[in-house]
Amino acid sequence: MTIPTNPWPAVTNPWPTDVHTLALDIGGTGFKASVLDEKGAMVVDEVRVATPYPCTPEIFLSTVLALVSPLPAAHRVTVGFPGLVRQGVVLEVPSLSRRVRNGERDAAMAKAWAGFDLRTAIATAMSLPTKVANDADVQGCAVAQGKGLEFVLTLGTGVGTSLFQDGQLLPHLELSHGPFDDTMTTDIALGDAELRHIGVDAWLIKVRKAIGYFDAMLSFDHIYVGGGNARLLTQEDTGPKGSLVSNENGILGGIRIWELDA
Numbered sequence: 001m002t003i004p005t006n007p008w009p010a011v012t013n014p015w016p017t018d019v020h021t022l023a024l025d026i027g028g029t030g031f032k033a034s035v036l037d038e039k040g041a042m043v044v045d046e047v048r049v050a051t052p053y054p055c056t057p058e059i060f061l062s063t064v065l066a067l068v069s070p071l072p073a074a075h076r077v078t079v080g081f082p083g084l085v086r087q088g089v090v091l092e093v094p095s096l097s098r099r100v101r102n103g104e105r106d107a108a109m110a111k112a113w114a115g116f117d118l119r120t121a122i123a124t125a126m127s128l129p130t131k132v133a134n135d136a137d138v139q140g141c142a143v144a145q146g147k148g149l150e151f152v153l154t155l156g157t158g159v160g161t162s163l164f165q166d167g168q169l170l171p172h173l174e175l176s177h178g179p180f181d182d183t184m185t186t187d188i189a190l191g192d193a194e195l196r197h198i199g200v201d202a203w204l205i206k207v208r209k210a211i212g213y214f215d216a217m218l219s220f221d222h223i224y225v226g227g228g229n230a231r232l233l234t235q236e237d238t239g240p241k242g243s244l245v246s247n248e249n250g251i252l253g254g255i256r257i258w259e260l261d262a
Contacts (some may be wrong), residue, residue, distance in 0.1 A: 019038050023254025024078065024079045035071050040252050052099065055109075061122070064192075077123070077130040079130065082086070085134055088118055130227065133257060135154065135250055139250045149221050152163075153214070155224050156229055175217075180213070
C-alpha cells in the first residue's frame with residue numbers, strides 16, 4: 001500500500017512546553033479533527049468530513065490526510081478509532097467493515113482491516129509520534145474524574161465502552177459485543193441502525209435497560225454517556241449515577257491519553 005504524502009515536516013522534539021496535539025475522532029458517520037494546545041483547548045476550529053463508504057484502510061488514510069491538511073502543525077497525533085485496537089493494530093472495526101453506512105458487515109472489508117497496523121501507517125504518513133485507541137477510551141480520557149470505577153458508554157453508529165479505575169484507563173474490552181437479549185448484542189440493540197428501525201422511544205427503553213445491565217455487571221461508581229446519539233437522551237435516562245457528556249470529548253481526550261503514560 002502506498003502511504004500518502006506527509007503534510008507536515010518531521011518534528012525532532014515532540015514534547016515542548018507548548019506541545020500541540022492533532023486529535024482525530026473517527027466515527028461511522030463522520031471524521032472530525034482539530035489541533036489542541038497543551039491545556040486541551042482547540043487552537044483552530046474543528047474540521048469534519050463524512051465517513052466514506054466503502055472505507056478500506058487506503059481510503060481511510062487518504063481521507064484523513066486530506067481532512068487535516070489545512071490544520072496547523074502539531075507535535076503528535078491521537079486517533080480515536082471505532083473498533084478494537086491493541087498497540088495500534090486494528091483487530092476489528094464493525095462500522096468500517098460495511099460497504100454502506102448501517103449495512104451488513106462485509107467479509108472482504110473486515111479482512112482488509114483485521115491486523116492492519118494503523119498506528120504505524122499514520123505515524124509514517126505524518127512523521128509524528130502517534131497513539132491509536134478505541135474512540136470510547138479517548139472520550140473517556142476527557143471525562144473521567146479519577147473517582148472509583150468509572151464507565152463510559154458512547155452511542156453512535158455502534159456502541160463504545162471504556163473503563164477507568166481511579167483515573168487509570170483499563171485495558172479495552174468490547175463490552176457492547178455481549179448479549180443484550182437472545183436475539184442481538186448490545187452493540188446492535190443500541191446502534192444507529194436499530195434506532196432508525198424502531199424509533200426513538202423504543203430505542204430509549206433499550207438504552208435504559210442496557211445501562212442497568214452494565215451496572216449489574218460492573219457496579220460502576222459513575223457512568224458517562226456520550227456519542228452522537230446521546231443527544232436523544234435526558235439526564236434522567238442515564239440513571240442516578242450517570243452524566244451526559246459532550247461529543248466534543250472525542251477530540252479533547254486526545255491530550256489526556258498522552259498524560260496517562262507520562
